[in-house]
Amino acid sequence: MADVNITVDGKKVTAPAGTLLIEACKSAGIEVPSFCYYPNLSLQGACRMCLVKVEKMPKLQTACTTVIGEGMIVSTDTPEIHQARKGMVELLLGNHPLDCPVCDAGGECELQDMTFSYGAAESKYIDAKNHKEEQQWSPVVFFDRPRCILCYRCVRVCGEGMDVWALGVQNRGVSSIIAPNQDDHLDCEECGMCIDICPVGALTSGAYRYKTRPWEMKHVGTTCTHCADGCKTTLGVRRSDTGMEIVRGDNRDKSGINGDFLCIKGRYAFDFAHHEDRLTQPLIRKDGRLTPATWEEAFELIGKRFREICDQVGGHAIGVFGSNRTTNEENYLLQKFARVVLETNNIDHHRTADFPALAAALTGKPEITASMRDVFNAPAILLIGNDPTEQHPLLAWQIRNNVRLHRARLYVINSQPIKLRRQAASFIQIPEGSEGKLAAFLAGEDAAIDAITTEEVSRAAWITLRDKLRGEPNLVVVFGAEIRGADIASVAKLTASIQGAKVVCLGDYANSRGAADMGLYPDLLPGYHRVADTGKFHEEWATVPRAPGLTLPEMVEGAKAGSLKALYVVGANPVEQFTIDPFSFSNSFVVVQDMFLTETAVIADVVLPAANAYEKSGTFTNTCGDLQLVKKAGEVTGTKSDFEMIVRIAGAMGFDVRRLVPFGRGVGTDMGQSRGAQSGEADRHAVWLEANGLEPKMSSFDPMAILDEIQRLVPGYDVSRMNILAGNDQHTTLSSSGPGALHDSKLIMPAQDNLFSSGTLGRYSRTLNSVIENRHKQPAETEVAAD
Amino acid sequence: MADLVSHPDEVKVVSKRFGKSATNIDRYLELDGYKAVQKALGMQPDAIVNLVKDSGLRGRGGAGFNTGMKWSFVPKQSPKPKYILCNGDESEPGTCKDRLIFEHDPHSVIEGVVIAGIATGSHAGYIYIRGEYRYLLEIMQKAIKDAYARGFLGKNIFGSGYDFEVYWHGGAGAYEVGEESALMESLEGKRGIPRIRPPFPAVVGLWGGPTVINNAETLASVPHILLGGAEWFAKLGPPKNGGTRLFCLSGHLNRPGVYELPMGYNLKKMIYEVGGGISGGRKLKAVVPGGSSCPVLTADEIDVSMDFDSMMKAGTMLGSGGVVVVDETTCMVNFALRIMKFYQHESCGWCIPCREGTDWLKKTLTRFHHGGGVKKDIDNIQYLSENMLGRTFCPLGDAAAMPTISIVKKFRKEFEDHLEGKPCPFEKAGVTEPAAVLA
Amino acid sequence: MKFSDQFEARFSDMLTHYPTKRSVLVPTLLYAQDEVGYLSPDVIHEIAQRLDLTELEVSNVISYYSMLTTKPRGKFNVQVCTNIACMLRGGEELLDHCKTKLGIGHKGTTPDGTFSLEEVECIGACSWAPAAQVNYDFHENLTVEKMDKVLDEYRKN
């Protein structure tokens, strides 16, 4: 758009036509105050804080609703304006309780800041304030009515941003009040966006309220540990008796791929970390019972048994099962441990999407994967399968807001009437199980049309739709786990045939994509490189066996048959997830690293208490392939990171850990060190050093040493380290350095999580459970119509 | 139902058919009804707009904007349908004139709507009538039905090839809905919250289409202009203030009532001759010249011409034609309080200054009037009002601030007489109890 | 939820008047209230469904308009105007009189459910002040005596 020139406080400012005055001022470093204006939400002009003087206009104008015009001359700070703003603050304070010392927002309150700026501290009123009782709207949402300044941000973010429309305005005049959709409580997605966006302490979070004062927290920006979308979350942490306690999650700095979005899990479900069932001591089975033991005892025992089996039977008698929630560095390290230390390819994980098939299908064009940011900016999106509103809340947010703000065209094809159909330019329901045929048809296989033609959708309609999609340059194709195996090639073909089109494959957990990329497969090395083929890994590691290892079901069979002597489970609960008969492993030596005594941990011989993703550093790759930093925020004394445990077990087996973790640049390591180096709290200088590959990795427990190797060896991961360390997302490409593999589709089991569940982890979140219970108490929900 | 009055100085234009059973469509036709529409159908749209412009007709809803000018802002081409919206929400305290038009001459409003439609290229009009006026809504429903039955509305009106639909719409009690953009929200089934302007309704209005919004009296004047000509109408009043106005005389008068007088009629004459002077021969204290939103005039300030421009010069407004006369026995603090109570009740609550300001002013004035006032309250009332003035989202905030500022300025002494626990000097003995500070 | 045939006829007719369904909301609510007496949760539910709105949206609208109520009130709703024109001619005394006579306050309802009382803002009867409305009927140029007669008339019905 053409540029427009205006003058603000004597300063020349140029901005694209159509820019709001408030934004133009901001771009020139001139802050115009506001309560109700919020970028990307509809305009209100209600708080009148942004009044400015526009030359030739008799009255002061609201900068939040004024579109800049050529030659406009604006003053933002005259005595008249100052008085107007001061007047607004005074009026607001009239009914606002001055309970800042006990208000959760104290110290972070926009009204407090404004009062400070405009010196409206003198009270002109001697009459009583209007009082209204505080209300609890849900286990996580509290509403203190007198504190509300009616900026309508909450109403808008809930309606426009979330498409939930659970908040409204009741009554008029001074009785106006924000009201929830169910008389006195909320029926909603519990995302907490309303709380986060509230400029004052009117809406507060059940998880955080009265826990601390904002200035007593340290804020750590990291990546959410729940779903595969990889929202950036800023965790507020505070010292506690048992380490560092996480007390809040939000994303007010809007610095991540998610802007200011977080769902209920990202915002509140960090509380599993402090669950009373958390393991803080290693356990060893003695006389049939899991009994507390020291770390030394535990590592010694594991090292001894693994060594024995390797020496007596061979590494192929040990199975390794990895995790979707451990970091890339841990996953990489784990498979390297299996292949280099145990010398077996018996490694697998809970697969939730067929990334290897996509990698294979994208051979030669790995760059056509879309990032999470692309989903927000694409002119058109095709969504096949999945229900992002429940399973990929950020993706759903990106799609919704892309449609709302950029008028993107959304095409939804699903076997269920998913909620995103409300944003869709076109929604088509197809028979369950016909997603593969659909992909084939869209990719040009005309014969597949029979399987998807129904009474409602004719052949002609399908052909029209296909033509339309082909005419959508820069389309982003998003597909769920409904499409697997060979069908993925169809999706890839469709994508490749459209100018500028990109693709996203939806997996389920925080680092499912990372687990796949890092080679937690019996037949694939990191980067989907087949174990049978020669290549960089074989050269570097020398000992990698070329025969594919066992898949999880095969390991279970092996254990039953007596050929699998040991199982090493890192951060997963296969007994529950795969409904495995726990007695299958009665004769195997089972080692489990976990936070809780899960169904898998209870059958173990040794259980090692693990730190979770909020308590360590490393990187995660989200389902789109965006690589992001995981930073240590909380800490629970008595746990260790999976990274450290893997290294220690290798050490206890008598293995030279230097071959496993290329640390040290010649410097010796202190094996007694357990924290510090992994804390991820780098200062600026260190960031620069690291970014340039100059930092000394002094410890074998430094995940950055493995990140070096990942960046060097895994295709697509050669992204800017500086950006990663600075907390920015970097998009990796999905490439396979060989023909890849076609796996048995039955090995893929979607997590079936919804907004309020999160695998085994979710069971330990009080917040999630209280919300689930609360919903059961309420009558069946009815879906609301979009406006 | 409401009693009709008359006075020799009256010039009956809009009220020409009052009391003549013109609700009956046949009777209306006998009284020159629907001639203007037929004339309009034979004219170029621009010619109609210019005619109305030249007639000096200014909006009777309050703001007094030139009607023809307003119509000329409607874009000729529009991808969305254009609409005419008749504002019959009449809720400004002191105003009761649209009521008489609907009661006695509903077809003239319909005719005005259709002409506005022809002039702006619109094909649909809505007549919004406040909810309290249920009987008038029924009169209007019948009038619309009768007009359809004769082919005056609907497809191919008067065989002209022009289609025009007219619909009725009822409100449900809200003063703010009379504000044009809130009116559209209300008609669309929403809370009566005003809209951000620009865009103005003439460009983006009802359901996104260009919309002309006019007061019922404004529209009812239009057919007369078409038949009588611009010059005739313009000459009825002073320059740029064409025509006559229905003045609603109320308060302490001997002969209150709605009188149609030429624009520019002298206010003093209106009070003492047309309205029959102050009841009981008492002395005049103040006049609200055009509905409760206008700054009040003192007894010394009433020798003014009642037209938009002169009133502006006199520091007040012609407003909606509601002339409320206040005699010497009235407590101006109480009067200010009653006005503020109204605006506090009617504020839509959208913007901070209006929502909070009206409430604090009401609280302060209540306490003050009940003897709990302290000296700084007087300045505070002024200060609060000035903080609202010109800074609210819609003019309701100004409407609350203006009369208050004028009363404090012009009757400061009465405020001072209330101080320090003194009972209200105008209250009958024993009535006032110093009230608790109200919440 | 069952409304009268007249209501249904008017409702379906109104739906044809506007480009959006929602536009019929305000008048529809008032007509529904006239039939049921108040806007009960059932009425809100029914109207929300018919117009594809959420109940929250409907109740947000209801709470904005002063004639709409979600609480039952008396058969005859006596609305006394006390705004400036009426106030100057005895509107407040009239209201006080009604309060005493009916034994109820602002927004109260007599125990037998016959009358409700409400102090209202300007009802457009300024030139015939003081005035009151009982349901939709206007009563003007009132005095205390006239008011008594009016109330007695209604009580008989």
Ligand SMILES: Cc1cc2nc3c(=O)[nH]c(=O)nc-3n(C[C@H](O)[C@H](O)[C@H](O)COP(=O)(O)O)c2cc1C
């Ligand atoms: C708070 C407020 C209330 C208003 N109420 C009315 C009203 O009841 N009737 C009316 O015709 N205009 C009312 N107006 C004026 C309208 O906004 C609008 O200017 C008018 O309908 C335009 O018609 P006109 O140009 O014919 O006067 C009100 C304005 C404000 C700010």
Ligand code: SF4
């Ligand atoms: S609750 Fe908060 S965000 Fe919502 S209107 Fe009130 S102050 Fe604004």
Ligand code: FES
């Ligand atoms: S109601 Fe219009 S500004 Fe408050």
